[in-house]
Structures are given as structure tokens and as C-alpha cells.
Amino acid sequence: MKRTCIALTLALASAHAAAADGAFNSAEDAIEYRQAAFSLIKENFSDMWAMMKDKKPMDEKAFAQRAQHLSLLAQIPFTGFDVAGSDKGDTSALPAVWKDRDEFDAKAGQFQLATERLALVTQEGDAGAIKKAFGAVGKTCKGCHDDFKAE
């Protein structure tokens, strides 16, 4: 059942490449949209990080919910890069996002898959597997930020 859902989620997510440029009313809207989505991603990841690093008490139910929401939110930001002119303005996205779009999209896909895996592993409850899957998500964040986001 879980695998079926992943397959569906991925199939739906792949629709993003086909979204029309101009789905947003302005480049500013698109920038704000992706920034809001990343802020939600960051909140979930940071809270899980705090629990994983014993900065706050581990709450397994809260962690599982964070992982689930992270996997949903991972689908959201990337349409915000499809809009012409959204490489300019109040954005920390580097020009490489648009110059090397295939690589950017591949890294976005790796991030999405890693969050899906974390959400599933978290449901299964094996602490070692959760730690590994959480680390893998962090690596996909960093791997993309290194190349595509200004510090």
C-alpha cells in the first residue's frame, strides 16, 4: 500500500515539469511561493534535527508527523522556479538553477525521494534506519544548496 502510494505521488509530482510558465501572476509571486514552501520544509527538518541531536526531547509521534509533512512539502516549491524572471529579485537562488536546470531538477527529485523514504522508515520505527534516512535527507538539502543557493 505504501509503495503504491509512493508510485502515485511520484507520478503526480512528475507533472510539475509540464506546468505552464506563467502559472504565477508574477515572478515576485513565484519567489514568495517557493520561499514560503522552503520555510515550511525548514521548520519540519529543523524540529526533527533538534530531536535527532537531543536538543529537545524525542517525541516519536511528532517526529513521524514532521516526516510525513516534510515528504508532502518536498513536492511544493519547485514550480516556483518555472517562472520567467524569477531568477532576479529577492531570491537566494543562483543562476545555476536555470543554467543547469536538468541537474537542479535531478537534485530536487533526490530530495523528494529521500523525504519519502524518511516518512516510510519513520513509520516502521527502526531507530537506526530512521537516523540513516534522516541523514540522507540532510545530504540532499546540502547537495542542492551547495550548487544552487547563495549562502
Add this chain to the structure above:
Amino acid sequence: MKRTCIALTLALASAHAAAADGAFNSAEDAIEYRQAAFSLIKENFSDMWAMMKDKKPMDEKAFAQRAQHLSLLAQIPFTGFDVAGSDKGDTSALPAVWKDRDEFDAKAGQFQLATERLALVTQEGDAGAIKKAFGAVGKTCKGCHDDFKAE
């Protein structure tokens, strides 16, 4: 396959009621989180509304993606109401959210279901059904805002 995924999504979503108070570091964090989530919901709904009302050209692929993302985002905001003290401060949530929490949660659930239905119907492509499902989403927004959100 789609129904299986809905069942899973709903099962996972129901975990939200069990999330620990204090999953956010502060009431302000929780308020910002739910507001960011609602801003993303609004962007998707508004763009679909513009297409449905001929305010901008209908782009079926973009519409379908919006519908799918709306259904994911509908799962997100409500943990932000679980945090003590988040009824105060920079929020337009009315005290009724906490006073009548069962009703609020029920309306949140109706909204989530309506967005799931819209996402599925949109994939099936029947214009009349899409219009009906879109209207139903709008009603769940209004139905909740009337009772639980300051104007």
C-alpha cells in the same frame, strides 16, 4: 490505486491530533508556520479560481498540478493550532478555534477531503465534475473562515 493512496493519506493525516504540544519552539513559530501554509493554499486556490472564472486562460496541466499541490498542502497548517499561546499575537484565528476545537477539526477534515476529491476529479478530466468539486472546496474554505477566522 488512487483510493488506496487517499486512505493512506488520511490515516497519516489523522496522526496530527496526536502531535505533541510544543512541536514548535514558540507560539510565534506556530503562527508563522500555519500562515505560510495558508498562503500557499491561497496561491493555488486563487490561481485555479482565476482559470475557472476565465480571469486567465485555462491551462489544464497547470490546473491539475495546482489541485494536486492543494491536496498536499491541505494537510499542513493544522498542527500550527496545537501550540499553547498561539491564540494570541499576530493571528486572525478566532478564539473559537480552541473553544470549539472538535468543530474546527471536523471542518479542517472536510476541507482536506474536498481537496483530495478535487485532485482526483481533475485527473479524470470531466469539466462538470471539476467545477462541482472546485466549488465544494471553496465552500469548505468559507464554511471554516466564517466561524473561525477574523475578517
